[in-house]
Amino acid sequence: MSVDEFTKLTEALTKLLSVLVWPALLAFVLVRFGPALKEFFSSLGEFTFKGGGFEATAKRKQAEAAAALVAASVARPDANRTPGSAARDAKEAAAVVAESVNARVIRRASEATALWVDDRPSNNIFERQSLEALGVSFVLATSTDEALDRLAKQKFDVIISDMGRPPDSRAGYTLLEKLRASGNQTPFVIYAGSNAPEHKAEARSRGALGCTNRASELFEYVLAALNRVG
Template identity: 30%
Template sequence: MAEMINAIATLLWPLVVLFLLFGFRSQLREVIKSAAKREVTLEIGGQTVSLGKLSEVQSEAIADLQKQLGELREQLGAPDETVVVTTEQQVTPFAVLWVDDHPENNVLEIAQLRASGVRVDLARSTQEGLTQFERGRYRAVVTDMGRYENGAEVPDAGLQLVDAVRVLDPAVPVAVYSAGRTARTMTDDATSAGANLVTDSPWELSEFFRKLELR
């Protein structure tokens, strides 16, 4: 009897699979077509991001990690000369203001912060970011450099934000997190304006958060 039941179950499984494939063929077709176009979307850290963008961000993060590990091997044993950013942590909440007109580019970094219990407030423009900054207290501010604002490209939007934030709060740590070429060409200007970090490296940004005890 037991052998007969096992035999029937063995025959039924392919039928169940065929039924599911047939019954949901239209939905499956859409999923497959969407995946082929890299349009599958996922929700990570409160943001909706396409599978293509997630893959791109992951690839960049892995490449950066490999680079950092290579440099670490070369410098093993050398003292850490990185300046540790300090702030009034006892009165400042675990919150970060992140200003970027394309926050989906930073979905992994933002998700990691939120998973650590850090509130991340998103703003897509300089004005929106300043409005939020004036309303709340933040442990740190992160901004990209170039943004599309008010119908036009503003290549130094991040620089303008750093200037304005420094007027409001001379002490809050600010990181400019932008594409490689922008980070390299505008580092001096951003640092002079008061940025504590200018980088295109996910690892360096992670270290920035770690030293603020946000990670």
């Protein structure tokens, strides 16, 4: 790393540290993925912290969301991950936040509640934190029955579901079918292990907003859902 690159990286880290509410998250990203994330931190230079009031708050939320989303992007299991692909995923995560998050999005997110259905919710901590940084509230369910019970008692702006939950290998679709059969049209996103075109097409044909295994794309789907129902 050149002196100039090191200087830019240090400046970006200083800006991030000044607004980040999760220092442990930053430490995780730096220790485990530091070499691959140089481009990510450089891209945070897009976030300016001039001014005060809501503008400064919005910029802080952008930085928090970006830090969590890049952690989600590079921490998700991938047997084919390399330092180069991790850097690309990190850069993509930063770009998604920079391009999609603004004051209007933050205002809408602060009013939103999402239902996340996954039998292993600890696998999605960083993904949730990226959206919580914008103000989205989450209710968690670990089974289809629990999700249906929560849906009977509360209205949600978006539903995120994994696919397989023992003993049902297609539990995501089971939940989606039950919802649509009951007339519930809440935007529904499948967050599972596949990003194959045929699986995306099947999800849409069944009434889902989308299907992905990429944290950045999930982030975009959720914001699109909030924009749709807002």
